[in-house]
Amino acid sequence: MSFILRLNHISKSFGAVLALKDVSLDLGDNEILGLLGDNGAGKSTLVKIISGIFPPDSGSMCVNGETIDFRRYSGARSRRFGIETVHQDHALAEKQPLWRNVFVGRHLKNGLGFIHAAEEKRETLKLLHNVIGLPAEGLDPDLPASVLSGGERQGLAIGRAMYFQSHLIILDEPTTALSLHETEKVLGFIKKIKEAGKACIFISHNIAQVFAVADRCVVMDRGEIVADESKNEMTLESLTKLLISFNRRQEILHV
């Protein structure tokens, strides 16, 4: 198996808070990784380093075999490396029309930088219909993103990630705030990622959801990876017990 992502000894602190402590992680190129951990465990921080929002304090990272120079890494570059991230918050710009939200940073444009708006609107319609499953009839790509429901927003962000043929799609708690029905859709998207031969990091607090789609589960606790098991080594019960044991230990330590 070849690796889409390799993290070596990544550390990151914010002032006195050590958010990531010597994290090393390898991800196969068609692997669905479930990332679990308590609030504040450092999951989003790890995601932001991978997607170029900020650099780590120390450690190295390889994407598709290429070592990343963090001084020249950014959100735009991570996307060029084939990493598409649906962040926990601020995934869409509310006032902007749907089609702009789909193509921002990646417009279909001519040599002078002018946007092929008509084509982008057509593609957006297809995306809304095929990926998110909204009825195509009467759908208007010029409507602002603020008209979408929570699930549709996540769907659009995920659909955008799928549309651009990324190698690695990172979903940071995409199912929080979603109804059961919408959650099923998101899990369906993740299964599609697997079928399409791509990799995914799926962060959630819901163990059952992670267990349903992940090939492998990693548990983080206060900035460290404390468990890393593949699907066939575990059952939903053993995973639950594992998580509870860490919460217990934390409670004991805090007393």
Next chain:
Amino acid sequence: MYKRPFIALMYHYKMQLAISMLLCIMLVVFILASPDTFLSWSIYESFLSTIPFFAIPAIGMTLVVVCGEMDMCFPSTIAMSGFVFSWLWTATGNSALSIIGALVAGTAIGWTNGLIVVKIGVPSIIATIGTQFFWRGLIMILCSGLAIDLSGIQDSPLHHVFAGRLAGHISSQALWAIGIAVMVGFLLNRHVYGDALRFTGDNTETALKMGVPVGLVRISAFSLMGFFCAISGIIACIEMGSWWPTQGEGYLLLVFASVFIGGTSVFGGEGSVYGTCVGAIIIGIVEAGIISAGLSGFWTRTVYGIIIVVSASLYVVMAKSGRR
């Protein structure tokens, strides 16, 4: 979420429709109030020569406001570029050099504003109030408070290009303003740069996460604003045949009024160049309308003030009701 095409089109252009109707209503009112003035061509001819001076900076300001910033410095930018132009022209007599010098000066002032806002992190409204005073003060020191006479410039080819009259009636500056408006309109609506401005102003976090170079975009918006101010300053000098130390000072109110009447969001993220241009026309004819209706000139500021507050409030209310 589902609309018939015609309704969707109306919905999409509701701001543009609203402001165009406002202009029509105002014209009708003014024509009824003072038919002699508003039914003769000469008043429109004078609008064509005066409105572009603040319409051009207002177009630049639209970009700045769309990306979520403010530029209070621009009256001084206009004066400083006008000063550089006049000084170079009197010293060398070289038109090309004077124009390039002024454009560089204006762009550099805008760029500095952008650097202070983006690199140091001072809120733009505060930073640019500071730089407005700085540049105005520096101008006064440099010119010792005296105007510069540019007599002779009105006979030079420059005058035809920048402040001439096409067919004896249509001012060159109006054609420049229209050209700039069309270009900037395309930039904002159909270019990746305009898209980057919109996302930066709408939600900086999202823009950053989607790979928009937010810092660069904001700095360039200020620089472009400086560039447009320089064009306005140059044209004003050539039209008037002189430069004066308080140049640009009266435009602060006019420019912001044009932008906000035009429906550009006070919160950033969306804006309309068409709206700004119609806004500038409205602002331009209000004064003439008030005076020819027999009211004193003191009324104009009061009316401008009301127009700014009412239009900004209206758009905020419209935006709220448009969202769920």
